[in-house]
Amino acid sequence: MNYFIESISQMLGRAPAKPLQDELKVEVREIYEEKRKHKLTKEELLALEEAHARTRHRHKWRNRRWATLIIVNLLFVVSYYFDVQLVEGALTASRVVGFHMADLNSALQVMLAYKHVVLNLLIGTVTVFLLWVLVGGRTFCSWVCPYHFVAEFAEKLHVKLADKKWIKPVTFHRGVRTVFYVIFALLAVVTGYTVFETISPTGILSRALIYGPGLALAWVAVLLLFEIFVSKRAWCRYVCPIGLTYGLVGSISPVRVKYNVVNCHHEGDCRKVCEVPHVLDTTIRMRARDVNVPIGADCTRCGLCVDICPTDSLNFEFVGSKKLG
Amino acid sequence: MSTDKPKKPPLSPVRREQNRREFIRSGVLVGGTLIAALAGFVPIAGGGTHRLRPPGALKDVQLGERDFLSACIKCGQCVQVCPVEAIHLADLADGYGLGVPYIDARAQACDFSCDGLQCVLACPTGALTHSLNYPSQTRMGFARVARPDTCLAVQGKGFKGQARGADYRGKLRFDEVDRWNPIPVADHPYDLELCDLCVRQCPIEIRIAQCADGKPPSGDQNQCPPRHAIRLQPVGDGKAMLPVIEDGCVGCGVCEMICPVEETVIVIDLDKTADTLSA
Numbered sequence: 001m002n003y004f005i006e007s008i009s010q011m012l013g014r015a016p017a018k019p020l021q022d023e024l025k026v027e028v029r030e031i032y033e034e035k036r037k038h039k040l041t042k043e044e045l046l047a048l049e050e051a052h053a054r055t056r057h058r059h060k061w062r063n064r065r066w067a068t069l070i071i072v073n074l075l076f077v078v079s080y081y082f083d084v085q086l087v088e089g090a091l092t093a094s095r096v097v098g099f100h101m102a103d104l105n106s107a108l109q110v111m112l113a114y115k116h117v118v119l120n121l122l123i124g125t126v127t128v129f130l131l132w133v134l135v136g137g138r139t140f141c142s143w144v145c146p147y148h149f150v151a152e153f154a155e156k157l158h159v160k161l162a163d164k165k166w167i168k169p170v171t172f173h174r175g176v177r178t179v180f181y182v183i184f185a186l187l188a189v190v191t192g193y194t195v196f197e198t199i200s201p202t203g204i205l206s207r208a209l210i211y212g213p214g215l216a217l218a219w220v221a222v223l224l225l226f227e228i229f230v231s232k233r234a235w236c237r238y239v240c241p242i243g244l245t246y247g248l249v250g251s252i253s254p255v256r257v258k259y260n261v262v263n264c265h266h267e268g269d270c271r272k273v274c275e276v277p278h279v280l281d282t283t284i285r286m287r288a289r290d291v292n293v294p295i296g297a298d299c300t301r302c303g304l305c306v307d308i309c310p311t312d313s314l315n316f317e318f319v320g321s322k323k324l325g
Numbered sequence: 326m327s328t329d330k331p332k333k334p335p336l337s338p339v340r341r342e343q344n345r346r347e348f349i350r351s352g353v354l355v356g357g358t359l360i361a362a363l364a365g366f367v368p369i370a371g372g373g374t375h376r377l378r379p380p381g382a383l384k385d386v387q388l389g390e391r392d393f394l395s396a397c398i399k400c401g402q403c404v405q406v407c408p409v410e411a412i413h414l415a416d417l418a419d420g421y422g423l424g425v426p427y428i429d430a431r432a433q434a435c436d437f438s439c440d441g442l443q444c445v446l447a448c449p450t451g452a453l454t455h456s457l458n459y460p461s462q463t464r465m466g467f468a469r470v471a472r473p474d475t476c477l478a479v480q481g482k483g484f485k486g487q488a489r490g491a492d493y494r495g496k497l498r499f500d501e502v503d504r505w506n507p508i509p510v511a512d513h514p515y516d517l518e519l520c521d522l523c524v525r526q527c528p529i530e531i532r533i534a535q536c537a538d539g540k541p542p543s544g545d546q547n548q549c550p551p552r553h554a555i556r557l558q559p560v561g562d563g564k565a566m567l568p569v570i571e572d573g574c575v576g577c578g579v580c581e582m583i584c585p586v587e588e589t590v591i592v593i594d595l596d597k598t599a600d601t602l603s604a
Contacts, residue, residue: 080405092424093400093449100449106398110450113395118451121398176351183359191366192388192395193421198365199358203399207414207424211401214416216423219361238351239358 004251007296011247013175016281019289027291031261035285045265052310061303061316068143076210091144091206092197093124100124104132104249105242106203109196112188129249137250141236141243142275142302146209147201147220151236154227155275161228170231172238174278181241201235202242233275243300251297254319259295261288263311270305270314280305283313294319365420369394374419375595376427377578379403379412380435380463381445381453386601390422396452399424403444403453409496409507411435412444428465430578430593435465437528437577438498438507440542461529461550464598466576468555468591470568476590477520478557481565484520487511488585495582497526500535510583521557523568523580523591529554552599555580572599 010016021029040048052058076094079086088095092106102124111117132140141148161167184196197203201223204216223235236243250256259282266285271277279296282288294317305314336344368374374390383393403426404412411433412426419425426444428435437460445453457463473479488510489495496507515522524530529550535541536549552573557566568580568591576598580591 088405088447089400089402089449093398093402095402095447095449102398102449110396110398114392114450114452116396116451118449118455120449121451124449170350171347172351172354173347176354179355180358183355184362187362188395192391193365193369194395194397194399195362195365195421197399198421198423199362203424207399207401211404211414216417219417234354238354 003294003296007251007298008248010278010296011244011251011298012178013173016278016287019287021286023289024286025290028261028288031291032286035265040265045267048265048310049267049269052308057307059307061307065143065303066149069146069149072144073146073206073209076206080210090203090210091146092203093121099127101128101131103202103242104128105245106194106197106200108245109184109188109194112185113192113194115189132246132249133253134255136253136255136301137246137248137297138243138300139250139253139255140246141240142300145202145242146205147223148236148300150205150220150224151227151233154224155233157228158232162232167229172231172234174238176238177240177244180239181244184241196241200240200242202240236275247297250299250301253297255301256297256317256319257295257299257301257303257306258315258317259283259288259293260313260315261291261293262313264309264313265311269308269310273304273308275300275302275304365423368418368420368422374415374422376415376422377430377465377576377593377595379407379426379428379444379453380437380442380460380465380575380577381448381455381457382426382465383452383454384464384598393452394421394425396450397425398450398452400449401426402447402449406439406443406447407435408438408443409433409436409498428578430581431589432582433495434578434582436497436507436526436579440548459548459550460532460577461548461552461573461575463575463577464600465578466593466595467597467599467602468570468574468576468580469594469597470570470590471592472586472588472590473567475586476568477586478566478568479560481563482520483516483518484522484585485514485516487514488522488583497579497583500531519557519564519566520585521566522583522585524555524557526579526583527555528577528579529573529575572602574599 075087076090086097091103093102100120100123102121104125107121107125162169187195199219201220204220208214208217227234264283266283270283271280274280276298279299282293306316378393383396385392401414404414411428414424415422415427417423442457445455445457477484491511493511495510497510498507499513502508532542532548532550533553542548550573553571554573555568555570558569560567576593578593581589581593584590
């Protein structure tokens, strides 16, 4: 199936299709066959993972990403605090050295609710659209969104609690995010209020950082507690329309993660660290249709899978150029 | 995809039960989140979000502030450009008004220190309408003498000292002190035979006086307000005077801010403007 359609339908909630044997390319079938013949022992696999855990690059992309996320958010804070007018506003809308920028989802909600579009908002929206087409769409989520950052720590706690069997993790149907997307759009049109903005932890956290904390942080705390004790990464996975908006943008982006089947041992470490593991379905044995498979648009390009893969089977690519990093 | 694909095997009863439960759980998630999202309507319906807004905030006779709340993208660029830091963003208690700018005039009013309506220029969405060019065109509200009995001027009294006490943090721009930088009101004590602070500090009256002197702000004749906003009118005999609001009032709130009486004699009515007076 076409990458574009498959990638978007997966993002909207469809389960990844399991390819039939004859849908796999001959080369891939040969590779799988070869792997079946020469299986690594448990000890060999363990040694491989331990060796990888010791490498200097074990957290390369995570560190780059966290640095970027912190710097971007601090730029807003520092710029206001010292009144240097470098980055004015908040993540919902801003002016970067005078140029208008508007968060695509916030701008969409405003347009739907207010039903007028001011030129400045249009300029800001188009600028940000082009920017995120270029750098990967949901890259916004993992490289910029402050809620993503705190949710990563909530996720660590959740995984710990689940490992100790102190909590029973709950999952939902991924398609529910699409339902939310439609509902929030309709609510904006019908009520004339930007309903989603009121509960968006991205906007709340961004404003709290810049203009000082408020009661709204209690809502963010509720979301984090839900993610720690009930459902892993629930907001980003099942609710947030910002992610879906940027995901759609990212479906035409040249920056994406690419999977290469040759050295993969199909251990599934990448799927364990992934916020949206369905995009890595192709890394399961007999699921890759081709030797190289681009990862779908729902991928936030966070690079955790690239970092954790002991065999270098997952890498960033810029379509039309060589591998990144 | 080919059409002669073999049919999927039927789901096992266990799997079907799992799917059913997942569907119900997901429905509960949608319901719960929507209740939280729709709760934002409660403060709006209760009128608790009725606040003094920055210059140019969209206002409609029928819709009230709805367009303002929806057009605002909640970024706070207006907050950042205000030289007297009059603008704040509303918190969760405002529901759909979360992140929307407001002014607490008693604490810090808009005195148009920036002359050019910087907040309006900064607004990326037109929630602060760009059709506004000069302070005198602003329609934030309309001043009202709410407690004339306690007014110092009505009692024929003067005022000496810091208008709002030594601890007051609010700022105003005093042209005679510094044309460009607002200073704390506490640093600018008064000694008045008859208290006329509400008239004396009214940004509209100050501009009218400057224009009468042939010195309009920024040398721009358009900055000259066409009508007076407030004046003192004699009451009875003696020196007692009563502040009277005129139809040039824009509702900026400086009179409410500077009034030295606790609680303030003069307040801003939010559902009234110079344009709706006759209605």
